[in-house]
Amino acid sequence: MSRNRRRTLWVFAATALILVLSAGLIVFSAYLVKLDREIRERFAGVRWALPAQVYAAPLELYAGLGLAPADLVHELGRLGYREDPHLASTGTYLPSRTQIDIHVRPFRFWDGEQPAFKLAVRFSGNRIDSLQRLDSGEPADIVRLDPMLIGSIYPRHGEDRVLVRLAEVPPLLPAGLIAVEDRHFYEHAGVSLRAILRATLANLRAGRVVQGGSTITQQLVKNFFLTSRQSWTRKLNEALMAVLLERHYDKDEILEAYLNEVHLGQDGNRAIHGFGLGAQFYFNKPLSELQPHEIALLVGVVKGPSYYNPRRNPQRALERRNLVLAVFHEEGLIDDQTFAHATAQPLGVDAGRAGGIERYPAFVELVRRQLRGQYRDEDLTDEGLRIFTTLNPRVQETLERHIVGTLPELERARKMKAGTLEAAGVVTSVDGGEVLALVGGRDVRFPGFNRALDAQRPIGSLVKPFVYLTALERSGEFNLYTILPDEPVDLRLPHGKLWSPANYDRQLHGPQPLYRALVQSLNLPTVHLGLRVGAEQVVRTLRRAGYSGDVQPLPSLFLGALGMAPLDVAQIYATLAAGGFQAPLTAIREVQTRDGEPLSRYPVQLQQTLPDGPVYLVDWALRRVVTEGTGRGVYATLPADIAVAGKTGTTDDYRDSWFAGFSGDRVAVIWVGRDDNQPTGLSGASGALPVWARLMRDLRVQSFEPIVPESIEMLLIDMQTGLRADAGCAEVIEVPFVRGSAPVDWAPCAYEHEGPIDPLQWLREIFG
Structure with a gap:
């Protein structure tokens, strides 16, 4: 060539x-x-989709509040406050026999900012005597503790985080993170050749991968932009993007982003991202209050959130934490005394709680549903909304404890296999219809089927008060002492089936006063009464009480042949408890933007939908249900001086056990049954009632003592004849009547029966 x-x-x-x-x-x-x-x-700009944060109602402290010192200590522990004799930082307290000093955390409430301050709470017995600010010595009228963060609303299989600013985190955290993960962070340009060579040599010596060479910037890129799939292409992209990221943003911006993005664990479907949420998830307190040993644990978990999970692998996590503390010490970030103290500490992980939405999943689901009509799903999962709710942690804890504790007792008593029974419960306030607690099943942390909202179960005799209320609204025809027949009924239903209801005990009891038929929950008198007033009118009464479901106006309705969830039952019984005033049950008080600007408020929407007079009559009868009727077992648990009202409910073949009732301040509904709809052998009195009674006892509810409406008059009635009575009658009962509906005739036993002498009548009696 x-x-x-x-x-x-x-x-x-x-x-x-x-x-x-x-x-x-x-x-x-x-x-x-x-x-x-x-x-x-x-x-x-906005770098993260921020789930909505859901808060419980704050505990309000004021003079005269019935709260024992031990109860306040318990509440502080639930909020992550810790005992400290010096009150050195927020989130600490110092207890004594008659006083508890608290370093209250700052918090931005819906009506303004509350700064941090020190407070003395003084007690007189089991009641708060006074509040005093320790910094100024001034008395305080009312103080709110920071509310518990009870959950987040995030996309299914999504991420959850609580944003933090670099300037607001404990200085040990970023310094320690750099010392452990990337000690030349402030020197390299996104990729550290020195770290790559060091890791390569270490891996070659070990014959396996024992060390990574990724910088903090590379880790951020991997978490923020890329997948975790291992490949040369992904590693090349990671390096290139890390260099580009460092060209546009300074080191502190990158470090702050890493603090918020790093993956720290898994909570069911929810991924825990960032140190802000990590502090809540593992320690139940804000990041700003973490101690050196707690910061070291979070930094240690970064290397492998699953491998070093402190709840599942506590020994492994402890060793990793102490190794990180040693690095802190070698780098001069903590002194000898702090190092020795920190390594001697236990992990301190909040073992009993999973944090966030796993804490009260049934209640958070109710919040989500009530928000759905006003906000798009993207708003709830991306915009960082702050949602203040009505949940009372003390009431919720009490409801959970008695559902979880009573079901095994019932199973053992009925010789059932453990785990056979399920339950759901709702507690609301009488004033305003706020949902204070909600449990969707015996596994109270499981965010699955929510029986409190979705279990449409026949309510049985819980419907009877509304049948009787429908009649009592017709005061010209019915009163509490109207005599009802207790006789067999045979009805041909529209589809051709013959309906022949019977009393619970399969017995006939003879004519019954109306109130007595309700108190004893007799079926036949109730059916006779329902037929007289009409099923359509009973449906109207239920609608006015707050029922919004679909039900056919058939005679079987009178005995509870309609399905309702416990929350629906709580709605209609709350209207009875409030004297006929209906307030739609709500779980939300206010919604704010992430910056604290108000978006929506949920004021009480109260309107009288049922007349106070007839409601008072029904409530009077429901009070007697628990003193002498089917619910009298309540007072085997409740103090005798606390008046309550309620109703048992039992469905065919003992498939559903219900109890719904109220005190002066609380409405509670309990359902017990089986998910497979098989019989349980439990009536309302033997299944749901014990849970309800224990709940109301431990909530120390107020006595139910409604004001007598002006339309009501109280009269003595002779129990034998149903006529008016006085001291001359041996067996009397004081009964309320709508004015103008009471009997005008006197019983033969009454002194008034003798009255003035009628001469003509006297002559007729003498001469025949």
């Missing part, structure tokens, strides 16, 4: 190589431009 030909070939090859390299450079440059644009677009 000639020299010219060889030269031509070399020129051609060089040209081709240059063209290929140029094309490659163009493609690579275009790819870099694409990566650069992706980084700037995704990393600028």
Whole structure:
């Protein structure tokens, strides 16, 4: 081959190589431009989809509040406050026999900012005597503790986080994180060749991967932009994007982003991201209050959230934490005394709680549903809304404890297999219809089927008060002492089936006063009464009480042949408890933006939908249900001086056990049954009632003592005749009547029966 030909070939090859390299450079440059644009677009401005944060109602302290010192200590522990004799930081308290000093955390409430301050709470017995600010010595009228963060509303299989600012975190955290994960963070340009070489040598010596060479910037890129799939392409992208990220953003911005993005664990479907939520998830307190040993644990978990999970692998996590503390000590971040103290501490993980939405999943689901009509799902999962709810943690804890504790007792008594029974419960306030507690099943942390909202079960005799109320509204025809027949009924239903109801005990009891038929929950008198007033009118009464479901106006309705969830039952019984005033049950007080600006408020919507006089009569009868009727077992648990009212409910073949009732301040509904709808052998009195009674006892409810409406008069009635009575009658009962509906005739036993002498009548009696 000639020299010219060889030269031509070399020129051609060089040209081709240059063209290929140029094309490659163009493609690579275009790819870099694409990566650069992706980084700037995704990393600028709002960088995260922020789930809505859901808060419980705050505990309000004031003089005269019935609260024992031990109860306040318990509440402080639930909020993550810790005992400290010096009250050195927020979130601490110092207890004594008659006083508890608290360093109250700052919090931005819906009506303004409350700064941190020190407070003395003084007690007189089991009641708060006074409040005093320790910094100024001034008395305090009312103080709210920071509310518990009870959950987040995030996408299914999504991420959850609580944003933090670098300037607000404990200085030990970023310094310690850099010392452990990337000690040359402030020197490299996104990729550390020194770290890569060191990791490569360590891995070659070990014969396996024992060390990574990724910088904090690379880890952020991997978490924020890429998948966890291991490949050379992904590693190359990671390195390129890390360098580009460092070109556009300073080190502190990158570090702050990493603090909020790093994955720290898994909570069911929810991924725990960032140190802000990590502090809540593992320690039940704000990041700002973490101690060195707690910060070291979180930093240690970064290396492997599953491998070093402190709840599942406590020994492994403890060793990792102490190794991180040793690094802190070697780097001069903590002194000898702090190091020795920190390594001697237990893990301190809040073992009994999973944090966030796992805490009260049934209640958070109710919040989500009530918000759905006003907000899009994206608003709830992306915008960082702050949702203040009505949940009372003390009431919720009490409801959970008695459902979880009583079901095994019932199973053992009935020789059932453990786990056979299920239950649901709701507690609301009488004033305003606020949902204070809600349990959707015996596994109170499981965010699955929510029986309190979705289990449409026949309510049985819980419907009877509304049948009787429908009649008592017709005061010209019915009163509490109207005599009802207790006789068999045979009805041909529209579909042709013959309906022949019977009393619970399969017995006939003879004519019964109306109130007595309700107190003893007799079926036949109730059916006779329902037929007289009409099923359509009973449905109207239920609607006015707050029922919004679909039900056919059939005679079987009179005995509870309609399905309702416990929350629906609580709605209609809350209207009875409030004297006929209906307030739609709500779980939400206020919704704010992430910056604290108000979006929605949920004021009490109260309207009188049922007349106070007839409601008073029904409530009077329900009070007697628990003193002498089917619910009298309540007072085997409740103190005799606490008046309550309620009703048992039992469905066919003992499939459902219900109790619904109220005190002066609380409405509570309990359901017990089986998910497979098989019989349980439990009546309302033997299944749901014990849970209800224990709940109301431990809530220390107020006595139910309603004001007598002006339309009501109280009269003595002779129990034998149902006529008016006085001291001359041996067996009397004081009964309320709507004015104008009481009997006008006197019983033969009454002194008034003798009255003035009628001469003509006297002569007729003498001479026949």
